[in-house]
Amino acid sequence: MMIDPLSVFILLLGAATPILFAALGELVVERAGVLNLGVEGMMIGGALAGFAAAHASGSPALGFVAAAVAGAALSMIFAVLTQFLLSNQVATGLALTLFGLGLTAMFGKPYEGVKAPPMLAGPLRLNLMIWLGLALVPAVWWFLMRSRPGLILRAVGENHDAAHALGYPVRALRMAAIGFGGALAGMGGAYISIATVLQWTEGMTAGAGWIALAIVVFAQWNPWGVLAGAWLFGGVTVLQLRLQAAGVAVPVQLLSMAPYLATIAVLVLISARQKFGRSGGAAAPGSLGRPFHALR
């Protein structure tokens, strides 16, 4: 079987894009010291809202805007609960995922069997969202590593008490980061419904949000690492689909486990490197997942 490497790479970029968006968003959230496990819920919310808006208006661009709004709106439930009501971040994130899956299953019924409008074409056979995703990597890197607000954001994530003592608005920054993460997760989800599957089906994100969370760990909280992780994931997905199409003698159901097993493998490798490696690698932000309560 001859495979044109360029077209495979294009497929890989497409498969990587939803994860790239969601993981970049979650990376910023985690760098601010917040662990939002609701990525899957925000992605599926964006997938439906984006699809509905794109279908109603005929414009995929409007769809992605709606998806960003929907993802950010969902993330604000998490933000209020964890930042103002100081709830447990793990449990709240899980609740967001369950809620998002339920909500979209409820409101998605009328969109089943409807087709998506044609995607925004871009240069070099790549659609505009792929380009936007690629552009976001250096942008997020520059923001976090080279800009002053990014420095403050990282300080908040490393030690919220110290940042608070220096007078930085811990809660406001975290709210903003969570909202940004939600918007990107929503756009990532919409990419699946508008650009990949071209229709709406219940639960269609199929764990992409959880894979994005794993990619952030794999990337060791570095945007370039997220790009590598998303491409790795995209590569596994494309390979798996190619093998299915080629009709290899392995049952389809077993082949489609590949992305999930690859995610576990990658997670184990990177965790092992952190645990046993000489250099150690970058650790998680110091305040990750800890609630912040200013006594003064």
Added chain:
Amino acid sequence: MFRLEPRASAPLLWQVATPVLAVLATMIVGGALFAAMGFDPLAAIRTIFWDPLFGPASGYSRPQLLVKAGPLILIACGLALGFRAGIWNIGAEGQYIIGAICGAAVALAAYPLDAFWIFPAMILAGAAGGWAWGMVPALLRNWFGASEILVSLMLVYVAQKVAAWMAFGPMKNPEGFNFPGSRNLQQYEPAANPELIAGSGLHWGGVAAVLALAATWFVMSRHVLGFHIRTAGAAPRAARFAGVRPERLVALCLGVSGALAGLAGLFEVAGPAGQITESFGSGYGFTAIIVAFLGRLHPLGILLAGLLMALTYIGGELAQMMLNLPAASVQVFQGMLLFFLLGFDILTRYRIRRRA
């Protein structure tokens, strides 16, 4: 305006009151949502929470309460142990599926033999399957430091694929006219998990759930292990000094909760579900997370929460039939309930004072 003052210990009043408040708030907001969608909110709430127990068709729906509550309680008991210790097994759904597959495998291998040991062997296989699936994230965390949250969750998707593979491949019923899905175990008497008392809805899964509740209570409040679990959750460093070995706790909590989830799956496949199908997982593993939290990780609370969640399942089905309410509204309800629960929990942990 207001400020929050951390409490040294959670008052019992608020511990009991917050789940009740959360349920009430969910009813109100859920009702408003139904009203916004053009349904009669009062009728919807009554159909979900009242009619399954006391309505005209309650003769049919009441036994369903135990059928649905059994697996939820069984799984939630195991999860509560881990959650108390800060060990997050959120892959119970996968352990449930694998437990069912392993248990069904014993039955299908024995078919059409008629022997007394088949059902006990299935129970062992179901528990072992769930245990093994739960031990994967435990060992990966202990050996390499991989997040048990992400690994256990990924394994849910893998388990779903295994179930689909089984239904289309190795376990497909040879007399099933080429339809996917295994033989129906309800029709294979030595492997069936029937209703124990006619019309009660109680099967062996319900019995196991009661035993699990008792065991959870004993371990958590009367055994040194419960002390270790609670200490590890509240103060990990102090726990180390008290002689707690975190690795053993991780393996134990994930293993036990996996085994209980596996048992729940086995009782389901041998009873109400009857067969392994492509979509065997029914979300019990995720709903049990809500049950564990709603029950405040306490056996008595888990019992009540399990019954309430079972009620929403049955009431949701009823509301779908009677009022045409969307099937997924129960999921929305459950998610909303967890939100309110987590939000109201601030009342147990902090005192709200007016700022001078």
